[in-house]
Amino acid sequence: MIRTIEREELDFLATGAWILGTGGGGSPYLSFLNMRRLYAGGVRVALLDPDALDDDEAVAVVSNMGAPLVGQERLADPDFATRPVRMMEAYLGRRFRAVMAVEIGGGNAFQPLLVAARTGLPVVDADAMGRAFPEAQMTSFAIAGLTCFPLTLADIRDNEVIVARADGWKWMERISRKVCTEVGSIAATCKAPRSGAEVKRHAILRTTTQAIRLGAAVHAARRRHDDPVAATLKAGDGKMVFRGKIADVQRRTTEGFLRGTARVEGLDDDRGSRFDLAFQNEFAVGWRDGAVAVTTPDLIAVLDSVSGEAVGTESLRYGQRVTVIALPAPPILRTPRGLDHVGPRAFGHDTDYVSLFGAADAGCAA
Amino acid sequence: MRRIGIDVGGTNTDAVLIDGGSVRHAVKTATTADVLGGIRTALAELRDADGGAAADVQAVVIGTTHFTNAVIERRALQRVGALRIGLPASASLPPFVDWPEDLAALVGGVVAMVPGGHEYDGRPLVPLDHGAVRDAAKRMADAGLRSIAITAVFSPLTAACEIEAARIVREEIPHAALTLSHELGRIGLLERENVTLLNACLQDLAAHATAAFAAALAESGIAAPLYLTQNDGTIMHADLARRFPVYSFASGPTNSMRGAAFLSGLAEGVVVDVGGTTTDIGYLKGGFPREANAAVAIGGVRTLFRMPDLLSLGLGGGTEIAADGSRVGPRSVGFRLAEAALVFGGDTLTATDIAVAAGRVTLGDPRRVAALAPGFTAALLARMGAMIEEGVDRMKTEAGDVTLLAVGGGSFLIPDRVAGCDAVVRVAHHAVANAVGAAIAQASGEVDQVFTGLGRDAAIAAATAEAERRAVAAGAAAATLRLVEIEDIPLAYLPGEARRVRVRMIGDIGAPAGG
Numbered sequence: 001m002i003r004t005i006e007r008e009e010l011d012f013l014a015t016g017a018w019i020l021g022t023g024g025g026g027s028p029y030l031s032f033l034n035m036r037r038l039y040a041g042g043v044r045v046a047l048l049d050p051d052a053l054d055d056d057e058a059v060a061v062v063s064n065m066g067a068p069l070v071g072q073e074r075l076a077d078p079d080f081a082t083r084p085v086r087m088m089e090a091y092l093g094r095r096f097r098a099v100m101a102v103e104i105g106g107g108n109a110f111q112p113l114l115v116a117a118r119t120g121l122p123v124v125d126a127d128a129m130g131r132a133f134p135e136a137q138m139t140s141f142a143i144a145g146l147t148c149f150p151l152t153l154a155d156i157r158d159n160e161v162i163v164a165r166a167d168g169w170k171w172m173e174r175i176s177r178k179v180c181t182e183v184g185s186i187a188a189t190c191k192a193p194r195s196g197a198e199v200k201r202h203a204i205l206r207t208t209t210q211a212i213r214l215g216a217a218v219h220a221a222r223r224r225h226d227d228p229v230a231a232t233l234k235a236g237d238g239k240m241v242f243r244g245k246i247a248d249v250q251r252r253t254t255e256g257f258l259r260g261t262a263r264v265e266g267l268d269d270d271r272g273s274r275f276d277l278a279f280q281n282e283f284a285v286g287w288r289d290g291a292v293a294v295t296t297p298d299l300i301a302v303l304d305s306v307s308g309e310a311v312g313t314e315s316l317r318y319g320q321r322v323t324v325i326a327l328p329a330p331p332i333l334r335t336p337r338g339l340d341h342v343g344p345r346a347f348g349h350d351t352d353y354v355s356l357f358g359a360a361d362a363g364c365a366a
Numbered sequence: 367m368r369r370i371g372i373d374v375g376g377t378n379t380d381a382v383l384i385d386g387g388s389v390r391h392a393v394k395t396a397t398t399a400d401v402l403g404g405i406r407t408a409l410a411e412l413r414d415a416d417g418g419a420a421a422d423v424q425a426v427v428i429g430t431t432h433f434t435n436a437v438i439e440r441r442a443l444q445r446v447g448a449l450r451i452g453l454p455a456s457a458s459l460p461p462f463v464d465w466p467e468d469l470a471a472l473v474g475g476v477v478a479m480v481p482g483g484h485e486y487d488g489r490p491l492v493p494l495d496h497g498a499v500r501d502a503a504k505r506m507a508d509a510g511l512r513s514i515a516i517t518a519v520f521s522p523l524t525a526a527c528e529i530e531a532a533r534i535v536r537e538e539i540p541h542a543a544l545t546l547s548h549e550l551g552r553i554g555l556l557e558r559e560n561v562t563l564l565n566a567c568l569q570d571l572a573a574h575a576t577a578a579f580a581a582a583l584a585e586s587g588i589a590a591p592l593y594l595t596q597n598d599g600t601i602m603h604a605d606l607a608r609r610f611p612v613y614s615f616a617s618g619p620t621n622s623m624r625g626a627a628f629l630s631g632l633a634e635g636v637v638v639d640v641g642g643t644t645t646d647i648g649y650l651k652g653g654f655p656r657e658a659n660a661a662v663a664i665g666g667v668r669t670l671f672r673m674p675d676l677l678s679l680g681l682g683g684g685t686e687i688a689a690d691g692s693r694v695g696p697r698s699v700g701f702r703l704a705e706a707a708l709v710f711g712g713d714t715l716t717a718t719d720i721a722v723a724a725g726r727v728t729l730g731d732p733r734r735v736a737a738l739a740p741g742f743t744a745a746l747l748a749r750m751g752a753m754i755e756e757g758v759d760r761m762k763t764e765a766g767d768v769t770l771l772a773v774g775g776g777s778f779l780i781p782d783r784v785a786g787c788d789a790v791v792r793v794a795h796h797a798v799a800n801a802v803g804a805a806i807a808q809a810s811g812e813v814d815q816v817f818t819g820l821g822r823d824a825a826i827a828a829a830t831a832e833a834e835r836r837a838v839a840a841g842a843a844a845a846t847l848r849l850v851e852i853e854d855i856p857l858a859y860l861p862g863e864a865r866r867v868r869v870r871m872i873g874d875i876g877a878p879a880g881g
Contacts, residue, residue: 030556034458069816069857069866070486072554073519075456156454157492184485247765252856314855315660319762 001052002122005045005113005212010035012215015309017109019214019232020207020327022299023313024258024281025106025132026068031076035110038078038117045113048098048122050205053196057097059124060085061141061194062111065153065176066186068314074156074186076107078114083154084190085115091150091162092193100124100199102139102191104207105132105282111188123208130204130330131299134257134281136176137169138342140332141194144202148172152190155183204330210236218308228308229323232301238327239356241286241294242275243268243305246320251313257281262302262316264324275324277302279313284347286324292354294326295344297333301325328357368423370588371805372408373621373798374430379404380801383412383423389629391415392798401432402578409586423588425875428579428604429595429621429804433568433611437665440468444513445475446566447506449499449535450559451482451527452519455491461517461559466666473567475511478502482527483519486864487818491519499531503538513543515566517559521548523816543569543609550612550671552814553866557661557670561612564667568611576608593875598672599624599654599803600810600872603841612671615664620674621803623648623655626771628806630793635769636758640776642684643698647677647757650771652850654872656763672812679757681750683776685717691746694753708734717779720746727778751781759786773799810850810872811836816857818864826854829867842873 005013014032017025035045053059062085064076089095099112099119104127112123128139142148151163153176161179166172180187194203217235221228233240244264251260259280266273276287283300286293294300302311305321332338334353344351368390372381379397383390393411397404405428436442448461461477462470480502482494506514514535518527525548532544545566551558580592594607597616607613623637633653639646649656655674662673680696684703687694699706699714706712708719709730721727723735724743758770767788772780773796782790793799813833817825830849838844851870856863 030459033464037458037463067486067857067864069553069864073456073486074452074491075459075555077456077458079458080455184489184491245759258856318764319760321756321760 001049002046005047005123007039009212009216010039012212012219013109013208014215015218016211016213016215017104017106019301019303019310020104020109020130020211020299021106021132021282021310021312022301023279023283023311024134025103025108026071027312028107028110030071031107031110031114034076034078035113035117043117045116046122047125047208050124050126050200050203053097053124053199055195055197057196058092058094059194059196059199060088060096060099060115060121061102061128061191062099062115063102063108063189063191064111064186065180065189070184070186071107074184076110076114078118080154080156081111081114081188082118083160084152084188085119087152087154087160087162088150088190088193091152096121096193097196098122098124100203101127101208103127103129103132104204104211105129108132109208109211124199125208126199126203126205127207128203130207130333131297132282133342136173136191138346140202140204140330141192141198142169143332143335143338143341146194146198146202147192149192151176151192153179153187155187157183159183202332204332221308229303229305229325232303232308233325236327238325241300241324241326241356242266242273242288243270243323244275246316246318246322247274249316249318258313260313264322267321277324278349280347281313283313285344285349285351292351294356295349295351295354296347297329297338297342297353298355298357299327299329301327326356329355369805370409370412370423370426370590371801371803372405372426372428373618373800373804374401374404374428374432375618375800379408380798381408381412382798382801382805384802384805389795389798389802392795392801394798401430401575402582405579405582406585409582409588413586413588423590425593426583426588426590427593427595427601427804427807429617429800430575430614431618432575433572434615434664436568436571437564440472440665442571443473443567444570445511446473446563447475447502447509447511447514448477448563449502449514449516449531450479451494451499451517451531452491452555453479453481455483455519456555459556461563464556464668465560469665469667473563476502476506476509478505482531484521484524484527486520486523486816488524494527494530496530496534499534500538503535506535507539512539512541513545513566513569514539515545515547515559515562517547517555517562519555521546522551522553522558522814545569545609550610552670553816554661554670557668560667561669561671564664564669565610565612572608572611576604580604593807595621595804595807596672597674598657598810598812598870599807600840601807601875602809616673618800619646619648619676620655621800622773623650623674623803624653624806625799625801625803626773626793626796627653628802629795629799630771630791632769632771632791635771635791636761636787637771637773638754638758638777638780640772640774640779641682642703642776643680643682643700645679645681645754645757645776647679647761648674649761649763654850657851675761677757677761679753681717681753681779683716683718683779687715687717687720687746689715691742694746694749717750717776721778747779747781750779751784754780755785758784762786808872809837809840809842809875810870811838811840811842812868812870814866814868816864816866821863822854822865825865825867826852826869829869830871833869833871837871837873841875843875844873846873847871848873
């Protein structure tokens with residue numbers, strides 16, 4: 001129920017988390033470097049299965065918030081990541097049993113590892129998205145209607161902010177985003193703490209393991225000179241959606257988000273067809289020859305057809321050989337409430353959820 | 367205008383004398399271990415061969431892989447002081463953190479991190495700690511370090527901390543060679559700092575090499591200013607260039623592309639340079655190589671600065687072919703081609719053998735490959751052609767046909783017709799394309815900056831004005847300036863319509879600057 005994350009699993013986690021980032025989430029490279037350095041110094045981090053949590057134990061939910069560009073100059077740092085967790089403990093007057101990621105997709109997959117390296121707390125094998133999403137209300141905890149407060153936020157300087165209450169998840173997103181901007185568009189946060197019972201019932205479970213498994217499959221395929229895309233699909237129970245080359249990319253920023261579209265022209269079996277992708281930081285909807293083929297919350301990832309490396313929405317480029325794949329969304333995101341928060345309409349697309357993994361389970365309880 | 371261009375490669379030193387639009391004379395000699403010998407021989411040959419015409423050249427331009435090779439081979443590197451300004455940010459990832467261990471051990475001297483730096487919008491991160499900078503400088507002085515690399519958080523946007531720290535360091539180490547990151551790299555602290563450290567560890571070698579180049583020139587009796595070529599296909603006066611050896615890292619492929627443009631008379635197109643082991647593919651825009659927008663590793667160190675955007679394929683004249691035709695490369699016989707290939711009496715089936723058997727080129731003894739079936743060789747040539755075709759297409763940034771410029775000793779592997787290309791131009795005299803590319807180089811100025819609160823047009827105008835200023839400072843005549851590259855990318859999660867704008871201007875060198 002608790003085990004040590006091995007050195008080589010850090011590489012796998014970096015690769016797997018980047019795939020689960022579905023085009024966004026920020027690159028895990030700098031956080032990975034931190035962990036590699038900490039491991040070289042003898043530190044080891046433990047991974048705790050959620051079932052091992054007692055119902056009333058407290059779990060810290062952490063994330064690094066801000067603009068990827070700023071993260072390239074003000075680099076990820078375990079001490080910085082740990083401060084909001086200590087703040088939250090002081091505010092609540094109790095200690096955490098473990099720490100977990102709000103978002104397994106992208107750089108935030110490593111945030112709880114950075115905290116764990118400093119505090120000795122184990123990392124819970126779970127997150128609240130099962131992928132990456134752009135906003136705070138796009139979590140399984142928000143979908144389940146859990147409280148959104150308190151939130152602690154730390155800056156590298158001696159600025160610490162506690163959002164004691166907020167009138168719902170969207171308010172929490174607006175207020176914390178504003179503070180984050182003021183301190184330089186990057187901040188470490190500790191979200192509303194969760195009980196062991198809440199994690200077991202409402203988190204997306206075992207996603208750290210899933211990310212490590214995906215990354216391990218890609219690395220193993222590369223070593224054997226096998227097809228890393230096929231290995232990703234096998235390891236993630238995914239489906240190949242489209243194979244081709246990028247023919248056009250349009251980008252714009254509105255309300256702080258990177259929005260845009262990309263067009264892929266078919267190659268191999270898809271020759272003669274086209275595939276359009278819409279993104280808001282992450283990929284949201286895909287159309288095959290004008291018809292909706294795949295939508296959020298299913299995970300839409302764009303992989304380099306040769307290396308299997310995930311391609312971020314910021315680095316899409318004309319001429320890249322890519323394979324669009326879909327991985328199944330966690331069940332809670334497929335419920336009607338889930339789709340309200342993270343379905344295509346939440347990203348401004350007037351279309352129903354279309355899945356390659358069977359119809360949404362209307363009756364499935366969260 | 368008469369100019370001499372010299373390309374100092376790992377194997378050969380090539381030199382050309384250019385007069386106006388044409389190549390007057392070209393020489394090829396072996397590169398000597400001390401580099402100098404080859405240059406001396408090449409200059410003497412040019413001087414003697416051209417009946418005194420070389421006496422009134424206006425510029426001598428040298429392109430060299432000397433500094434790249436020093437990093438790759440880990441030789442002649444000096445220990446540096448690494449000063450990072452940015453605490454309390456980024457403390458856990460100190461300078462050299464992602465370097466190969468052997469290189470870090472060779473180059474790493476005193477490492478110091480001090481408070482300071484800026485935000486993306488120009489506000490100070492925290493005030494620069496002058497005392498901490500002075501303490502660090504003293505420790506570096508005590509350690510006997512004479513080359514210091516200074517990197518501050520967000521310095522490409524606000525360079526004030528690096529400039530102030532440099533002033534303090536100079537007080538403590540009066541004759542130190544200082545490299546400031548904002549003069550070299552882009553946003554991306556680690557990658558920019560890596561470039562700065564690499565530049566710092568090459569200072570002694572660069573000073574020594576440029577002095578030697580100048581001595582060889584003086585010895586030859588040619589009284590012309592000396593310039594060195596940079597990664598982007600432009601030049602810097604040797605006195606300035608010796609401060610920035612990293613800017614010559616990619617001058618080999620860059621000069622080859624620029625030379626191909628000049629020799630073919632084409633400013634737009636894709637240059638496919640097929641060597642013995644690899645094929646390098648790069649795009650020419652306005653006569654210059656398109657720049658890379660992603661990290662490039664040099665000697666195992668991740669960097670992000672002005673480098674050409676190149677795609678390297680494992681295909682060349684020496685590429686090994688499986689006897690049953692099932693596999694093309696990636697192994698190559700490389701420089702052993704002249705002994706290993708079937709047509710040269712060897713026993714390895716190579717791409718060159720296939721081309722000879724198919725009648726694409728005449729080399730060695732064609733009888734030694736006469737047994738290869740026409741269907742077999744045709745299928746393999748088609749497959750190699752398809753590799754090139756796909757590479758050309760992968761590097762395209764927009765739809766539409768381009769002109770392919772074929773260069774390199776293995777360019778016979780490029781088919782006469784390539785999908786996505788309106789023509790395949792086989793460049794004459796491509797053997798000296800590098801030296802020609804050096805001879806024709808111009809001066810440039812580049813800006814790569816994030817703008818907030820300005821509209822798109824105003825941000826581009828501000829970047830353009832600054833690029834013009836820098837081009838003139840590098841030696842360009844203002845009247846000849848033109849825009850060669852412009853790009854703007856909106857950025858996520860930043861307020862105030864933040865966008866990154868990159869602009870590059872170039873111009874002819876003005877009156878022999880500083881010469």
